Amino acid sequence: MPALLRPLLLPFLRRDPEEIARRARRFAIEGAEGRDLVAGVGRAFLGGYNAMLEASGLDEVQRQAESAPVHFRPFFFEGAAMGYLPRGWYRAECRPDRAERDLLEMHPGFRYLYYVGLGFWYGFRHSRRPERLLDLEPHIDPMYFPLCFDGFAFKIAFFDFPRDKRAARRLKRIPGSYRHAAAQGFGRGCFFVFHDNELGFRRLREASPEEFRCDVELGRSLATGFTGIDRPETLLPFVRKASTTDERAARLTGVTWAVTARKMNDPDYFDRCMERVPDPDRALLTDLPALCDAARDASDGYFDWQTRTRQAAVERLGSVAP
Numbered sequence: 001m002p003a004l005l006r007p008l009l010l011p012f013l014r015r016d017p018e019e020i021a022r023r024a025r026r027f028a029i030e031g032a033e034g035r036d037l038v039a040g041v042g043r044a045f046l047g048g049y050n051a052m053l054e055a056s057g058l059d060e061v062q063r064q065a066e067s068a069p070v071h072f073r074p075f076f077f078e079g080a081a082m083g084y085l086p087r088g089w090y091r092a093e094c095r096p097d098r099a100e101r102d103l104l105e106m107h108p109g110f111r112y113l114y115y116v117g118l119g120f121w122y123g124f125r126h127s128r129r130p131e132r133l134l135d136l137e138p139h140i141d142p143m144y145f146p147l148c149f150d151g152f153a154f155k156i157a158f159f160d161f162p163r164d165k166r167a168a169r170r171l172k173r174i175p176g177s178y179r180h181a182a183a184q185g186f187g188r189g190c191f192f193v194f195h196d197n198e199l200g201f202r203r204l205r206e207a208s209p210e211e212f213r214c215d216v217e218l219g220r221s222l223a224t225g226f227t228g229i230d231r232p233e234t235l236l237p238f239v240r241k242a243s244t245t246d247e248r249a250a251r252l253t254g255v256t257w258a259v260t261a262r263k264m265n266d267p268d269y270f271d272r273c274m275e276r277v278p279d280p281d282r283a284l285l286t287d288l289p290a291l292c293d294a295a296r297d298a299s300d301g302y303f304d305w306q307t308r309t310r311q312a313a314v315e316r317l318g319s320v321a322p
Contacts, residue, residue, distance in 0.1 A: 006090040013053055013086050017046045026162045027193045034195030037227060041075050041192070044068050048076035052083030058106040065107070071230055074265045077110035081117025085125075097139045112261050115144050116185070119151025127160065130174045130182070146302045149178040150185030150219070157189025177303060183212035187219025191227075214250040218306075221254025229262045229270070232277045232285060239317070252317055253310040259285055260292040287316060 020042025024035050051064045061080050068076040081103055088094035094102070103114040118140075119133060126132040130152050137145055153171055160167035174182045187205070194201040205216045225235055235255050242248035263270040274286055295308035 003090055003092075009086075009090055010053060013083075013089075014050055015046045017043045017050070019046060023159070023162070024192075027195070028162075028197045028200045029193075029195045030197050031195075034192075037195070038192050040069070040072050041227070044072035044075040045079035045082075048079030048081075049083040050079075051076075052080040052087055058102060062106050070266065070269050074110055074113050074226075074261070077107060078113040078117040078120070080106070081110075081114040082120045082124075083117075085118065085121050096136055099136075100140055109265050111264070112144070112147060113265075115140065115147035116151035116154065119148035119153075119185070120155045122148070123152040123155025123159070127156070128170055130170060134175070143296070143302055143305070146178055146181035149174055149181045150188070153182035153185035154189040157186045158192060161186075161189070162193055180212065180215050180303065183208065183215035184219035184222070187216035188223045189219075190216070191220045191223035214246055217247055217250040218254040221251040222258045223254075224251075225255035225258025226262060229259065229273050232259075232273050233281070235259075235285065236281045236317075249310055249314050252313045253306060256288040256292050256309055256313045257306075260289040263289045284316060288313060291316060 018039075021035075021039035024038040024042070027035075027038065029035050029038070047068060048061070048065065051061045052058075055061045055064065065073055065076045065080070081099075084094055084099050084103060085096065088096075099118060100114070104111060118136065122130070122133045122136070130149070133148050133152055136148060140148065153174075156167050156170060168186065171179065171182050171186060190201060190204055194204070201220060205213050205220075208216050221238070224238060228234055228238075239248060239251045239255055242251050259270070262273075274282055277285055291312040292309050295312055296305045299305040299308050
């Protein structure tokens with residue numbers, strides 16, 4: 001019976017690949033470069049989402065990902081993850097209890113992006129009820145489950161906040177420590193909303209509750225590092241320009257997680273990008289993924305992992321002259 005719903009649901013679920021480029025017209029971006037970046041991310045993300053909805057199987061989704069530009073390919077897989085659960089409306093084998101396994105079998109290198117994509121879908125499906133994400137918790141590795149709230153908040157920042165600043169209030173409904181992960185996702189989404197508008201972002205960050213300001217900065221910095229991997233010589237100067245010790249540590253933690261994810265996504269592309277960076281910054285950047293992985297292996301949970309990563313990365317940065 002679910003398969004019979006496919007022709008009825010697909011037109012309703014599909015999204016125009018140019019939708020995000022159009023939405024970006026209301027963003028606070030000041031230059032054409034930022035708008036081009038958002039458009040490229042949007043096409044890849046919604047391309048992956050539509051592919052997941054339409055493909056005969058997940059192996060076909062993986063094949064289609066090869067046509068996405070290598071720099072934007074992770075966003076294709078992130079979008080594909082967002083499409084997994086709505087695909088289950090007409091493909092009975094796509095269920096919450098199989099989502100993690102199925103997505104990792106599709107391609108294990110994009111693990112972190114899958115959790116964000118799943119949370120992104122809840123941001124559309126249950127935009128005003130973030131607590132509904134807890135329904136997914138029993139089916140997700142607890143080490144990574146907070147990334148689902150990161151994805152939920154990213155959706156709020158990217159799709160809702162630019163047209164209605166009150167949308168940020170929904171994040172207050174997120175339970176417990178997951179609000180820190182959500183603040184990071186919100187900051188990551190606001191990287192795209194503000195991009196080169198540094199004053200606008202700083203006003204947003206300072207208007208956030210004090211306990212979440214470093215999270216907002218961390219999220220923005222993660223997006224800076226992830227999208228800026230093709231300009232890696234800019235990443236450590238961005239970290240060093242921070243105005244306070246805490247801000248610098250948050251920026252470094254975000255960049256560390258970004259380069260770690262990029263190396264996991266595509267080691268060859270990561271290495272090609274790193275060739276552009278002169279030593280000693282190249283040595284530092286290429287060390288960060290190993291520090292992050294070691295922190296994860298030694299930790300007892302997501303936030304402990306972040307704390308250990310921050311400590312190790314700050315110590316490593318201190319060993320290199322600015």
